[in-house]
Amino acid sequence: MLIxxxxxxxxxxVGPLAVHWYGLMYLVGFALFWWLGQRRLRHKPYHTLGWQGRDVEDMLFWGVLGVIVGGRLGYVLFYQPLTYLAQPWRVFAVWEGGMSFHGGLLGVLAAMALWARRQRRSWLQVMDFVAPCVPAGLAAGRIGNFINGELWGRVASADLPWAMVFPAAGPEPRHPSQLYQAGLEGLTLFLLLWWWAPRARYTGEVSAAFLVGYGSLRFAAEYFREPDAHLGLLSLGLSMGQWLSLPLIVCGVVLWAWVRWRAPQLR
Incomplete structure (x- = not known):
């Protein structure tokens, strides 16, 4: 049993300034997006459509805004709405922590829609570009959760070789669910999408694959993650993370079917 x-x-x-590991992991995630985005420019159809490095930089700027604003508002609305309704000024107290991936995703979708409109480009084409570059950043964020010793897993058997005691969670051995999520919705999803996306695809297929892939892997990982203490398990014994992941899976399947029904030319 590990500790x-x-x-x-x-x-x-540096003096009164404190740089947190979790914040550094966000920077690592944004840097990975830029690095991978430069290589994504070589994939179909972007290498033939005149996309350039400055497009990646613009998308990164808009995406950072979407992640921060959407992630914070998502946490407020999905996880603690009554708390922030009673004390609305705490919405801006980002130093207290509290970010939601699902809210961040909605923020990125909105930010990319605005950027695509300004550039007169297809929103789905933009999202197809972005999707394979995102999971690596998600892995970095989960590693940040592990370093902080937060969002730990459910109680595990002491016989599990990698069961770990998180002192803040008590003496019981637990699943290191942060590492599970880093490996599943981070590394595994990245490898699958990065291998699959460069081939000829219908516009929107890569976005659909991301939604189904992330939603399914997050849903599975939630069985090992301790539910939020103030929420517990909700209807049907599912966590909030699982309930928020189900619409992603449904939207991904619907998008995939719609893209195939429209039957555009392969890009």
Whole structure:
């Protein structure tokens, strides 16, 4: 049975300034998006449509805004609406923590829609570009959760070789669910999409694959993650993360069917 190392959440202190590991993981995720985006330009159909490096930089800027604003508002609305309704000024207290992937996804979708409209480009084509570049950043974020010793897993058998005690969660051995999520919705989804996306696809197929893939892998990982203490398990014994993942799977399937029904030319 392992014990969480209890990392200092602050990576670097410069006078009164404290740089947290979790914030650094966000920067790593954004840097990975830029690096992968430059290579995504070589894939079909972007290498023949005149897409350039500055397009990746613009999408990154808009995407960062979408992640931060959407992630924060998503956490407020999905996880603690009554708390923030009673104290609305705390919505802006981002230093207290509290971000939601599902909210961040909605923020990115909105940001990319605005950018696509400004550039007079197909929104689905833009999202097809973005989708394979996202999971690597998700893996970095989950590693940040692990370093912080937060969002730990459910109680596990002490016989499980990698069961881990998180001191803040009590003496019971638990699943290191942050690492499960980093491996599933992060590394596994990245490898699958990065291998699959460059081939000739209908516009919208890559976006649909991301929605189905992320939703399914997140849904599975939630069985090992401890539900939020103030929410617990909801209807049908599912966590909030699972309920929020189901619409992603449904939307992905519907988008896939709609794209195939329209039967555009392969790009």
């Amino acid at each position: 969480h190392p209890g990392f200092d959440p602050v990576a670097l202190r």
